[in-house]
Amino acid sequence: MTDDPSWNQPDLPDGRTCRLVPALTVTEVGGRVRLGLGGFAHGEGDSLQEAADELVCSTLCIVMALRSNGFSAPSGCRPDVETIAFLHELGQIAAAGGDIRARIFA
Numbered sequence: 001m002t003d004d005p006s007w008n009q010p011d012l013p014d015g016r017t018c019r020l021v022p023a024l025t026v027t028e029v030g031g032r033v034r035l036g037l038g039g040f041a042h043g044e045g046d047s048l049q050e051a052a053d054e055l056v057c058s059t060l061c062i063v064m065a066l067r068s069n070g071f072s073a074p075s076g077c078r079p080d081v082e083t084i085a086f087l088h089e090l091g092q093i094a095a096a097g098g099d100i101r102a103r104i105f106a
Helices: 048-069 081-095
Strands: 024-029 032-037 041-045
Touching: 032 048, 041 048, 048 081
Parallel strands: none
Antiparallel strands: 024 032, 032 041
């Protein structure tokens, strides 16, 4: 578990806890919609749908880069394990031909 407030942990109807999902933020910037995902990806558009599409594309680029290049952190830097695990899960979904959109917006 994490103490980071940028993570949501929704409860399921039967009381079980769902997997962690980075927080989604919605803001308006210059008349455009901006969606942020856990502080590491964002999408912007004239509508919420356009911003969501761009966010998915941006996140997919990060995921595929991590899958192809791996992840390394500088010494003394402690990576956010939950974020890395989330991105790894998205990479598995994408590699299997799935759509990461459902997991991002869970």
